[in-house]
Amino acid sequence: MNCQPTVLIVGDECHILNVLSGTLRSENYRLLTTDSAKTAVDIVNSRPVDLVIADRPVLNNCQLIQIVRLISPRTQCIICGATDSPRDRKVELKNREIEALIAKSWNRDDLKQTIRVVLAGKTKPLSSHWS
Numbered sequence: 001m002n003c004q005p006t007v008l009i010v011g012d013e014c015h016i017l018n019v020l021s022g023t024l025r026s027e028n029y030r031l032l033t034t035d036s037a038k039t040a041v042d043i044v045n046s047r048p049v050d051l052v053i054a055d056r057p058v059l060n061n062c063q064l065i066q067i068v069r070l071i072s073p074r075t076q077c078i079i080c081g082a083t084d085s086p087r088d089r090k091v092e093l094k095n096r097e098i099e100a101l102i103a104k105s106w107n108r109d110d111l112k113q114t115i116r117v118v119l120a121g122k123t124k125p126l127s128s129h130w131s
Contacts, residue, residue, distance in 0.1 A: 005119050006030045006048065010040040010064065011055035016080070016104075020053060023108050024115070037064050044071050051119055055080035055104075065098060076118045080104055 007029045011017045017033050024031055032049070034040050041064070043049060052068050052075055054061045061079045068075055078100045099118040102111060 004028055004030045005050035006032065007051045007053065007115070008032045008034070008040060008043055008049045009053045009055070010034055010037060011080070013055065016055050020055070020080075020111075023111055027112060027115075040064060041067050041071070044068050044075065048072070049075050051076045051078065051115065053078045053080065053102075053115075076121065078102060078114065078118060080106070 005028075007024060009017055009020045009024075009031065010033075011020070012035055014035065017035060021031050021033050032043060034043065040052065040054075044052070044067075049068075049072060052065070054064050054077065061081075065077045065079070068077060077098045079098050080102050081104065099121070100114050102114060
């Protein structure tokens with residue numbers, strides 16, 4: 001049994017996907033990336049995914065998160081957004097079914113810590129059920 005959480009990064013900008021996956025490569029995660037919201041939905045539909053990090057894919061973040069929640073209600077969700085204001089982030093979190101909102105001007109250590117905290121909300125990663 002593999003206890004590596006599966007993290008799916010979905011974004012419409014190649015350089016953001018590369019930065020996010022590069023930042024997380026040293027962590028103990030099984031990383032999946034796609035620039036397609038449709039592919040992201042197919043991935044979530046075909047295997048357990050512990051965390052989706054969405055960065056404004058063509059299918060907007062709210063729609064993508066709603067579909068992910070329908071397919072896999074236990075999957076945690078983080079959105080990368082353009083807002084840096086703590087007040088704006090609180091409003092975004094309150095209005096969406098997400099665990100965290102990360103400003104695009106993130107700090108690598110803060111990003112890693114946020115992901116650890118979100119994933120720690122589970123007792124066992126969903127992806128550990130797959131071999």
